[in-house]
Amino acid sequence: MSWKKKVLLTLLIVFIAFQFIQPAHNKNGQGLPTDIVKLYNVPPNVQSVLKTSCYDCHSNNTRYPWYFNIQPLGSMLNSHIANGKENLNFSDFGSYSERKQKNKFRSIAKSIDEGSMPLWQYTIIHKDARLTTETKALVTNWIEKTKDSLSRK
């Protein structure tokens, strides 16, 4: 066996070995008391847009694709999700201070407006997550209204 074969075999073994390490799912059926829907009035149509376009990376409930079960893809996905949740987690929105919530709302509206979110890498696969002019306006108008109610407090 040449050294190249040995290297390939080792890599294969490593690959197979990693299939046994299945990362934990980001799925928590129970809603936290700090969930955004428990703090603000989120109309059903806005909620459904948030769910399909944002929640996979910005909530405690991800709809996982089949390739999550292949490593290292699953672990890579999870690190993306962890990063997304660190910046914004709708399931734990109430844990932010009022100041932070206001800024989060502002940043959400901004990234939707300029189209930096949802990430294009994500919408290639998740076509249903793409935002149209209408759904963009729906969410940003809702944010504008909610943010105003916050500043009046």
Next chain:
Amino acid sequence: MLCLHVARLQKPCETLYHSSGKQPKILKMKNLIIGSAIAIVLFTACSNGNNNTASADKKESDTTQQGVTAPEVTTTNVNEPNATPVKELVSQYLKLKNALASDNGKNAATAGNGIVDAIGKVNKTGFTAGQKKVYDDVADDAKEMAEHISTNAGKIEHQREHFDMLSNDMYDLVKTFGAGQPLYKDFCPMYNNKKGAFWLSETKEIKNPYLGKSMPNCGSVKEELK
């Protein structure tokens, strides 16, 4: 378990080798490189994913540690006439403001880092309960803004968005704790689709950090903070 799997996969492996034996050397090298790349990604991805909660815990303990070690850093300031616990924070903020006014995203990022460091070193020992509440609320937000600014050296417009929110934080801090130097609150009505934004400056002369060199003089002094 593992051995069994490997053994079962022996056959497909052999065919794999066979075909790779005919490939030119470069291609085999390519396989090797791709293979090792996958292995590396895999290691980093795993460690990232699994340490998520651990790193959150670590952050918390870090901040408490900083709180403990802070006194020796700021004791010198206490004797100064205009001592304020946020002096270093203000000076880093002004650096950031000047970097943005001259369209320098890289210096802005450095100053953003400086703000994160300065927040970690603030001496909170003499704070009243009210001051502590304001400080914790503001610092938590300001730190996040500063982190975004420090990691987006190539995206100055993104840095400016966070600078806008950070300026709100800094104003509240200075109102509560003083700045240790006279500051001006300036307002630019044009930024952010004419919603406008303000900033703090050490000079009376306007140098707009939002529009930079394209409109350096846009804005006016709204308030003097002494």
